[in-house]
Amino acid sequence: MTKLKSILSFSLLILATSTFAQKFTINGTVRDKATGEELIGAVILVKELPNTGVSANEYGFYSISLPQGKYNLRLSFAGYNTLTKTIELDKNLKLDWQLENGTELQEVVVKATKENDNLTTTTMGTSKLDVKEIAKIPVIFGEKDILKTLQLLPGIKSAGEGNSGFYVRGGGADQNLILLDEAPVYNASHLLGFFSTFNSDAIKDATIIKGNAPAQYGGRLSSVLDVRMREGNDKDYNVSGGIGLISSRLSIEGPIQKEKSSFMITGRRTYADLFLKASPEFKDNSLYFYDLNAKANYRINENNRLFVSGYFGRDKLGFGNTFGVDWGNKTGTVRWNSIINAKLFSNTSLIYSDYSYEFNISANDNDFVNQSKIRDWNLKQEFQFFPNTRSSWRFGVNSIYHTIFPGSFINKKNTDTNPPKEGRTAWENAIYANNVFTISPKLSIDYGLRLSTWSIVGKGTYNIYDRGIKTDSIKLNNGEFGKTYFNLEPRAAINLTLSENSNLKTGYARNTQNLHLLSNSTSSNPTDQWIGTSYNIKPEIADQVSLGYFRNFADNKYEFSVETYYKSMQNQVDYKNAADINTAPDVESELLYGKGRAYGVELFLKKKTGKFTGWLSYTLSRTERQIDGINDGNWYAAKQDRTHDISLVGMYQLSNRWSLAGNFIYYTGNAVTFPSGKYNVAGNTTYLYTERNGYRMPAYHRLDISATYEKPRKGRFQSSWNFSIYNLYGRENAYTITFEDNPDDPSRTRAVQTSLFKWVPSVTYNFKF
Amino acid sequence: MNKITIVFLAVLGLTSCQKEIDIDLNSTNAQVVIEGEITDQNEPYTVKITKTVNFTESNNYPAIKGANVTISDNVGNSEKLIETSAGVYQTSKLRGISGRIYTMTVSAEGKTYTAQSTMPALVKLEDIRVVKSTFRPPTEKEDLYNVFPQFTDPIATGNNYRFIQSTDKSGKDNTIIVANDNVENGQPNSRPIFSRDFKIKVGDILTLEMRTxxxxxxxxxFTLVQIAGNGPGGGTTPSNPDSNIIGGALGYFSAYTVQKKTIVVQ
Structure with missing residues (x-):
């Protein structure tokens, strides 16, 4: 009996191992057939096994393990023709895919990544932007812009008229991790926010995650915007560009060695200032920006690939020789992708990132400068492991060495006696693991843990303040370690399938942030400075819980979602009243600390296919701060608190050549501080304030429209015209409201509203050959 | 930055538009405003006591009459001020001397307010220079000039200055201009006076007053400077300046030195 038992269990073991051993792995990459570019997020489904599928990672790589057998694999991706392959799986298989651009694309502008992709992924609060879709939406000055399009999504709010800055779920503009090929971009604005640093010609893919990011992302409280640059066509040379009223773009791409290596280089410059030269009134003024994106990649062999990419952008603004502001970002990324085996993918990145500004005031023979700079060296190692169809892992380490030069106001002619403030250094490290696991066909979980650390590294003198009064001072020698902060950041999201068409998702995430942008102003300025966590400034911490219901209608033609969130934020940093931000010997003496909370509901309805496509998004939310030393320590509405925020976007394909688009935006005015009385002191009318942000700006709304005409193709040459009008009905939205003595009657005061754009028409010509 | 945005738009050929609007602002209980000054000049020193009014009212601030006001120093001098006109209280014999600590005590409408201020040492205003500005606003036909006060900041840190400029043509510049030695401590001054709306041109008789x-x-x-003329959208979030008056009044009490120089711009 015992013998029989052991034989039985032995044979069971054999059986078990043999079924296990009979699983084979298929892996490979997914590419665009015409350009050879990897397609991010293409989905491969197994026809014979419902609910079994994988999606290609950010480098187009996928891996799927299946038992021995015959399968039909179906690959689909937005805007491309679906491809099916039949395979006989009896050994490990390398299977690369080349997808063709969809022929029906002319008619169908917007296609879902996969018809019900919004339901099957576990991640919450995530939106992917389709670069083709962005091109149709009207924007100010006719320059398509991913940051401005993002602001039309629920939970994402514009930082102001024409501004590329954004607030996500009550977070500050600095609480968004904006990555360009993995390199953080510290200021994503050009020309005071009217343009973003992202030239859409260079962009392949952009994804935003509103606070529930998987563990591979970290360092900011509110969101991750992961932007990937295009690799460049490795089969053929292409030139494309656009000519607009204010700026022009040009990009060139092509193979270095055919199907082995390619490059892409794209540049952009505004030239409004060139016209200025012709006008005697403005000839001494300068105002422009330029930026350059470049990328090259090289396939070392079947399993190894190298990428080099960089961004360089600069803004210059000057009035005669007297004033000048000059700011910009530089980023550089070197990446090495390696397919270690069919189930293990590795990515190693070395990243450089830098942001600096200079504000110049020239007077007589002196040259005063207010300057600040942040510079990072960043090393990342990540592994992606695909053990079976139910589970996929990511784990890795990230190490960043920061050098931050705090804002210094100096006389360049006299730096011996007044040197700029010394740079401060810090070492930020993180180790993480994240797993996506399918528990049952109806239940999946995405969970992870990130341990992040921040170490203050000498040399430098760190003062400790109690409400602005210095109480102690710590001197660190070169290379000496000061305080280290440790933070554990757990994240989890659960996806429960309710029916074929509906899902329920819930998530929790903790995020921390060790870089803080100091801004004393009511809008974002290029001269806002970054500062690191120190003895006074503690790591910012945010805990967010969210719950969402997702449903598709009418054969996945319509997509509907409702998400709700509650977020609490600790160790928020703000300037105290009357902070001297430019010349204080130590800006940390000018700071106050407190907490924040934000909660809201986001509704989203999208029509994804047909001649008419578009979406409606609505956010109802509340964002508050409590800071010791502001508003008597009471909770108050944060400036970005907007009760209602509505965006309506519509696109209509009129004919093969013509398409129309429009968007309407409405939001509650920002919370602001207005006077409740007045008095006279020091010879000036002075206003009496009783409550921080106790008032509201008037509600903001506008309608924009655009029309795009695609000219018939002549050989290789394609071109299109885009016409748009921003703020069609000429709404005078308040940009500022100021209070002043009435110039016509000095015995009275008045409120004056300034509006920026009544209506702005633009024309852009785009071409490609 | 607000101004820069508007200039930027002008450069793009776009115009921003301004209009007067009605805003429903809250009213609040009137608060006491005290502005007390003592200088090193041989003159009566003044303490003005008024009340705040609501925004929509005219700029006539009710005087607080019949208050008890005294100023004393740290070497035993003290004087009760006489109300010379409604809400204006003045000394007749007290002398302001650098280095002394002055205390103002005000009793008005059943409440007592006190404030202290130290009169700083005088820093010699050697001369004033005017230099042609390299920046001329697009609408301006004539060259504009900037004033450079000529003085040397003392070696010790913590010197603070206020400047008041006036010309025979434009009168007194109401813009508040302050400076300190956070930058270029202990150095001869190299910074001009920037005043956005005050124009100095050739031929003007210019007077510069420098106070420590x-x-x-x-x-x-400095807080007044930061919040002046800046509303939401481009400026600092406004707040009431921190007052050195204890007892809950708005305003300040300041002891300072005064020097003046006059030149003809050429």
């Missing part, structure tokens, strides 16, 4: 002020006065005035 204490740190609380500097902070008070």
């Amino acid at each position: 002020i204490d740190r609380p006065t500097y902070n008070y005035l």
